[in-house]
Amino acid sequence: MGSVKVGIVGAGFVGAAAANALVLRGIPTEIVLVDVDEARASSEAADIAHVTTFAAPVRVTSGSTVDLSGSSVVVMTAGSAQTPGQSRLDLVSRNAQIADSVVPEVFRHAPDALLLIATNPVDVMTSIAERHARVAGVPAGRVFGTGTMLDTARFRQIVAAMIGVDVTHVHAYVVGEHGDSEVLVWSSLDVAGRPLSEFASAMGGSFSVEDRSRVEDEVVHAAERIIQGKGATYYGVAAVIARAVEVILRDRRSILTVSATDAAYGCALSLPRLVSGSGIVRDLGVSMDAEERTRLERSAAVLREHIGSL
Numbered sequence: 001m002g003s004v005k006v007g008i009v010g011a012g013f014v015g016a017a018a019a020n021a022l023v024l025r026g027i028p029t030e031i032v033l034v035d036v037d038e039a040r041a042s043s044e045a046a047d048i049a050h051v052t053t054f055a056a057p058v059r060v061t062s063g064s065t066v067d068l069s070g071s072s073v074v075v076m077t078a079g080s081a082q083t084p085g086q087s088r089l090d091l092v093s094r095n096a097q098i099a100d101s102v103v104p105e106v107f108r109h110a111p112d113a114l115l116l117i118a119t120n121p122v123d124v125m126t127s128i129a130e131r132h133a134r135v136a137g138v139p140a141g142r143v144f145g146t147g148t149m150l151d152t153a154r155f156r157q158i159v160a161a162m163i164g165v166d167v168t169h170v171h172a173y174v175v176g177e178h179g180d181s182e183v184l185v186w187s188s189l190d191v192a193g194r195p196l197s198e199f200a201s202a203m204g205g206s207f208s209v210e211d212r213s214r215v216e217d218e219v220v221h222a223a224e225r226i227i228q229g230k231g232a233t234y235y236g237v238a239a240v241i242a243r244a245v246e247v248i249l250r251d252r253r254s255i256l257t258v259s260a261t262d263a264a265y266g267c268a269l270s271l272p273r274l275v276s277g278s279g280i281v282r283d284l285g286v287s288m289d290a291e292e293r294t295r296l297e298r299s300a301a302v303l304r305e306h307i308g309s310l
Contacts, residue, residue, distance in 0.1 A: 007071040010078030011035035016044040017238035026056030065105040079119035107136040117145040126268040141280035147259030147270030148174040176299030188287040251277035265300035
């Protein structure tokens with residue numbers, strides 16, 4: 001792989017942590033941080049550049065949207081952060097204004113880049129970015145959000161810890177909104193190819209209704225609890241961004257629960273999708289039971305309402 005540039009718009013906690021994660025994993029050869037607070041972007045770039053001595057030789061700089069030119073991927077993290085007591089959807093109005101000003105500039109200066117949205121509420125911001133993409137003539141599938149990638153990771157990690165197995169053996173998805181109405185798809189969850197209850201029994205244990213409720217609570221309210229304790233979440237989503245960028249730049253053809261508009265639901269929401277170097281290749285969907293499908297419809301309705309309000 002030759003020279004590969006990644007642009008990150010937003011040098012706050014999430015943007016800086018994502019840049020650092022990309023450096024530690026040695027994914028791009030160049031990163032440019034862009035922020036309205038130029039001093040913050042410059043300082044974060046300088047700090048992260050020092051990491052390259054101990055990691056990969058990535059060139060880390062700061063600049064303006066003009067400097068996004070030549071980027072293979074642009075990540076948008078710019079926006080107001082969720083605060084204690086707020087839901088992600090409470091951020092709609094303010095961050096929609098930011099997206100309306102930033103996204104056209106990204107397409108203007110980096111028309112060939114894939115745009116990855118990480119700003120919350122990510123599904124609504126993805127819908128806004130897709131609208132600007134259509135105006136700019138950017139093909140569908142080249143703009144998508146981080147969606148429920150982090151929720152899916154939390155789901156798998158918590159279940160794996162509860163039954164005592166490596167998380168790589170747990171296959172499960174969270175779909176719908178990245179937020180309170182998200183749906184944990186239990187009906188198609190498997191551990192090493194076996195249903196959860198069957199695998200738990202083989203391990204000499206069980207998985208009860210109470211265990212399931214505990215997992216649901218921990219996954220759905222994870223961000224809320226982290227924000228209450230430390231004011232913001234950023235390491236988890238930074239890892240998600242690094243993973244998504246790696247999938248794109250290395251053409252991994254991975255199945256990720258990213259957010260994009262689905263015609264059947266009339267809004268951007270997360271479903272398992274095949275992602276490659278060209279963006280979203282195919283919507284794959286997931287097997288769900290009737291209750292889960294009903295919950296997903298409700299989640300989509302919540303998102304349509306907020307998108308419609310804009």
